[in-house]
Amino acid sequence: MKIIICIKQVPDTTNVRINPETNTLVREGVQSIINPFDVYAIEEGVRLKEKYGGTVTVITMGPPQAAEALRESISLGADAAYLVSDRAFAGADTLATAYALACAVKKLGGDAAAPAGGIDVILMGRQAIDGDTGQVGPGVAENLDISHVTDIRRIEEIADGRIVVERLLEEGYARIAARLPVVLTVVKEINTPRLPSLKGKLAARKAEIPVLKAVDIGADTERLGLNGSPTQVMKIFTPPKPGGGKKFTGEPAQTVGAFLSELTAAGITIRKR
Amino acid sequence: MDPIRVIVQNCVGCNLCVKACAYDAIALTGPVGAREGKPTAVIDLVKCTLCGACAEACKRYKAIVITRTTFKGQDVKAYAGICVFAEHRRGKLASVVPEIIGAARELQKELSAPVSAILVGNGVRGYTEELRSYGVDEVWMIDDPSIGDFDEDVQAELVAQILMEKKPEIFLGGGTVVGRSLLPRVAAKILTGLTADCTELSIDPSTMFLRQTRPAFGGNIMATILTQNHRPQMATVRHKVMKPADRVGNPSGKVLELTHIPVPTSKLEFLEFVEEKTSTVNLVEADVIVSGGRGIKDPKNFALIEKLALATGGAVGASRAAVDAGWIPYSHQVGQTGKTVKPKVYIACGISGAIQHLAGMKGSDMIVAINSDPNAPIFDVAHFGIVGDLFQVIPELVKQLENGT
């Protein structure tokens, strides 16, 4: 089975802060990590390989430093990794990103006649924690003209070119079958990712990570980067800081009492009726 | 040609652009330019998001030039109207639908154009009444027994066909599980722009473009996005972010059944739906939410949160810290990557108030914070703050609530 995982290297947004004086993002000391949802995708890909045999290849579209994330993927069990990187990709929105990744997948599959180049399963996390859009998965599937299912919490089985999955919805989950090849985006419920192994880390250290440029993936340059992006960021601003309200300090019996009195005075009740 | 350039001979090295950049993408490391001894700005194309803040800051010297081009889009002038995606499943319209209709009707005030809705599925004519009652002027409907609730590929194809035929200039969908899967597919079919999870939608008075504003960087900053050359301008909005539309007194909307559009066969096979009555649904709809964060210290202490939730008749929420620590399932997570909630009362216990969490609950009518750290950021957004040890305050609060004091 040929499996490709699309990952993104992102800043650890939980640690990003605004400098109150300059109102700019403080990025120093903020680590670059593999998008957490993609780590679950890597784990699922490796589990599929362990169950059905085959290869797991990880790709990312990003700047040269994104190769670190690819090496980490190898230490987590991936067999090979490719960095899709070119100045031409800069400024890409989700449409342009999905297009570029789809071209890369088809190229890596190698079989120009087959859908998705002969790749069976394309996995990625449901969204990236810097963009939070979740749009690239469906976009990749559309560009490859194959099925996609998002929010996968379990892959039940794959047999005879047919995959059965559980898709997490707001009020429960749906069991859906699709024919391979397929794009799946995964949620954290799907598995518990393994920690890296020493053998994996040694392999990662030695691994050669080829760089695929726009010309290597046969992409139409019109559709890449800023030029390929219908949506463009026009303005960035820091959200206004809201003012604080009333603060009660002291012994719990007093503070709680004072708080509840204020509510009563304001005609608000939080007591269960 | 690079999309953004510094014109060295114009740059005086004043540093205004460096201060304006939220992405740390500019540094004064270039050769001396217009002013003796002052190094000029150099832009790191890898970090730059082309937001234009620097060009704005450099109005005086005009040393930064951004060349925005895109591949050829649709004929913008041929597009008019505001359309919404009427998501439905298992017998009812999605709860976000009245909210996106509300947003559409607000935009209608600026655009003076009709509000339409796309409704595809099996037996969907039953929803047209409700859609019209929210003020939808025209329902574009395909009602066919072969379209299953979960046949998203067919729905996406039909939506794309309808959009290309009817040409609304704006298309809105809910930021639901389905919305975030179907709309991107549609946008990729049509080759247009889609902005996810908008918190604000407005019309730019001079260009009449749709200004799509959303949080970025985990909510640390806000970005305003435009889709200039492509149509429709697509956007999704999460549940509980926009106000639902008021019902109209005399619904006058029409229903147009588009029987000429062929319905393809789905390549997906729906097997079954398993309902899981998790407190998730209760969480988003609850009037009162009691949330626990890192200050809870131990998973067994969530019992305290549950006690308070019980005393207030509310649901239990959690910050990402508590969920990541494995103390409570992800379905309870409130925040940027969790649920957005807008209860009447939100009680944050042992939650510091990181931007990512605030993004999910700051729309609450009343925010109460209980935290032992008087400097916790949560107190900046809380309407009422109780500084104290939650292990003492919560039992006291439960006691006083139960005693009716």
Next chain:
Amino acid sequence: MNYFLTDDQKMIKDLAAQIAREKIAPIAAELDESQEFPWDVVKTLAQSDLFRVFIPSEYEGLGGGMFEMCLVVEELSRACSGIALAYAASGLGTIPIILFGNEEQKKKYLPRLAAGEILAAFALTEPGAGSDAAGIKTTAKPDGDSFVINGTKQWITNGGEASIYTVIGLTDPERGVRGSSAILVDKDHPGFTFGKKENKMGIRASATRELVFQDCRVPRTSLLAKEGMGFLVAMKTLDQSRPGVASQALGIAQGAMDKAVEYSRERHQFGKPISAFQGIQFMLADMATQVEAARALTYAAARSIDAGEKDVSRLSAMAKVFASDTAMKVTTDAVQVLGGYGYMKEYPVEKMMRDAKITQIYEGTNQIQREVIALGLIKESVRGKR
């Protein structure tokens, strides 16, 4: 302090630290209470290849030595030495096979131990033979092409959980110590059972059990090295593993000190953090100095062993004695720094103090270690060396 680790050693240390942080620390208090064996952690360590670090590459190991094992034990012990002991004691049980196993025995056990599929244990101590190891009474009577083992071993770590045991028994009771042999016995072998799990003061997540042999018949091929070499096997094994105990103590001490420093910054009394008071500062300084000294000694001993130094007994005894005494002192001081909170089970340091005590006792009591050091000194003086 930089100990000039190689890239591979840093990688091993960092991965062990990550596992300690993410998988061990969150469950340490719970397992201390329940005394449940940490099989999940063992699985994680296995899957991360950490059991391979001290096994030769010919047998699917990564070819490191005692130093690499010490790095792992130290990091795991910082989070919980009881859980770390499942790994360390298996290491102890693996060493006899590495040092004295023949090709067949190595091929049979080492790959599976490297994969962390099975755990090992080492059985010398008996109810009547602790420090006086020569007083063992377990017999392994040669009988045709087998040995028949009878006797009881006491307080064996990993007892009941390990799959392979190196048992020191008397093949020729007449000759005393020179009649002892080291024999490999598989768990579930007929005639081999376990006593109840001991209820201990500390390291409660580790399994400590009695091994009971009643006419346990094992094939001759289970013999490690030669008949009569049992004691040699035992002594050489313990010499090698001693830095492992030292690094366990070191990890405990480091973990306790970290908690004490952190607490001293948060706890305010008399309008200041208690870290502002010299009394506390001096305590912390002494703790840090002793921990660093223990680390330097432990690393030196481990490196000596891996370098093939002939006489490692004295250095490894010093490392064990100093590190374990340090652990006891540092954990006691950590409890003192945390004051009343330090005494409560809700805070982690009282457990560390309970855990530390055993390191002064097992694998050769600190009294025996001092004897070894003293006798070594004296012998050297007699020979006129410096």
